[in-house]
Amino acid sequence: MLAALVRQGLEASQEISCQIASLRSFDEETASDARRIGARIGRFLGDRSTAPGPAAREERVERVALRRARLARQIAAAYVDVRRLQQDVAIRSALRNQFRDNAEVAQFRREAGLVPALDGALARSQDEVAQGELGFAQGRLEDAVGELARLVGERPEALAARLAPPLPLTDPPVDPLAMAQADDPRRAKLADQILREARLGQALAESRRTVRDARSAYRGGAGSFATLYVAEAAANAVELALLDARAGRIAATLDLWAGQDRDWAREGLAPVVGTHPPATAETITVMAACD
Template sequence: MRNPIVLLRARGPFVLASATGLTLALAGCATSRAPEAPANLMIAPPVAAPQDGDWWKTAGDPLLANLVERGLAADNDLACRAARLHQQEETDASASRGITGKVRALVGRDEAPERDAARMAWAYAYAQARADRATEVALAYVQVRRLQQILVLRTERLDQFRDNAVIAEFRRQAGLVTAIDGGLGNSMAGVVDADVSATRARFDAARGNLAALTGMTDTDLLTALGEKAEVPAVSPDAQIATAADAPLHRADLLALRSRLESSLAHQKVTQEQLDAARATPEDPATAPALRDALQKLAKAEQGAQAEIASTRQSLATFDAREAAIEATATQAKRAVADARAAYKAGFGDFATLYVAEAAALAADEARVNLKADRTAALVRLRKQEGAGWSSADLDPPMGAATCD
């Protein structure tokens, strides 16, 4: 899982490994017993880190991109991970320069490959944590937009129900209907008013969560959200990789590979032994540690593939559902217009008007929820397929953080 990009890191483990190899080579001039520094193990073919996996930058919603960047910058845990990664690199570099490390190399106990793999596991873990944080912020933003748009719809419907109650009262005073219509109008307005209050409370809570994730004040976030309550429509970009290869690009699986490589290096497993075990994993002669490592990696990759397949399958159903909802919403809108005109003219009853308006509201909300569900699924798919991190994240910049 080493890649050319990683090899060029100025402070990265491979540079340190090379420095260690140079030290050992010089030591070899003084003694013929110095063994050649062992190469790093590779439990699977190397995978190049993406140059730019920040999918939110091209998602088509500038506010989404801004909020994700804010969320990444405000994540203290992420900053602490970066600080610990740099601290560990300095510690390992110091150990490699020490006399103890040189002596271990001379007697055939060079720990550089083991340390290199362990550091890469931490680096990939940082990259995955960054992708996780970006996904968390994006999903929180989608939820805020969902509730904001539903709140607007319910508020507009509340105004219509109140208008219906006024019309009913005019008709009652004219002796055209009984007081029942006015009572029903006021009752329905009260019910929708309660729905509006409940939705506003959910919107406030979701907005508070997003503000906390991004380090913004509620006032600043409200200003950024504005009056236009549109759920973002993340474009369904081309797949990052085929269904079989997609998990290979995930930083969490690359971290697992590196951890397994470090463990195998600690047990003095050679690349030849590892290659043989990969070729015939069921061979009884395969060491248990090798077999267990390969099985653990295979299980993790299969789980990732199943997760991706499930999300893609759910996305495939959205188009048909959207077409059905659009047709229903169009019919409901016509029904409302006809029912209101009939009621105002004295040819319809209030119950018909209320049912038509309630159906139209349900259709509109279903349309919003479908769009939000689709966007949320696309956001999750980005992470599942390995987006959300880049080669630069394997050597993250030091930032200010309060760490335990």
């Protein structure tokens, strides 16, 4: 999905299309000037010739390649953010179901005279807070989908349908530490992120066990709702922190991976016309409405 969105965004970018159109115009003008001047006059002028050289064309190619690479990174970052927020919404939705169950148990125990009214009040406030946070998360997701849609040139509603159902964040098919240079500061940062993610994974497993124990104790009358409330809040915080850490690591990996090889960003930019033999590499012809 990410690769398809990057291709879509690169093709939809009017800025890149205009840069390529300008490059093609430069090639045509250069070839026309070369034909007009002619080989004899060109040799006569020597270094005094005002015809642009390969360096001028390379500068234009580099501008296109840089813009392509920058847009690809923006799309990748926006995609990871959308997937992260989809998981965030899914986590908060599941929590609401869990908190409603807590409220029902607290209400039943309150009616049976087993617990004070405070338990029911805590359960209701827990659910109300979760509902508000879920609404904010859904708003952030909508904004993130809109930003990704803008980058790839698609309507947000159509893109949201393509991105459904929510999928967990998947690792890129590379080893980020293996591909990074030893002296690259991003390598050390990635190593720290990987370690932090591993620690949060362990903390989440422990916090979930605590929640199970606290819930069992409360249902069995051996524990307080306050203990369950605190345990669930802690587990929720750890799970969301783990999600953020994972998204950050994947985004950093994609960024590092994209910086290793920029040849892809120069594909299709070989000269279409010129005094040299025709290029064998694939080229791109663009018709764009440019200023």
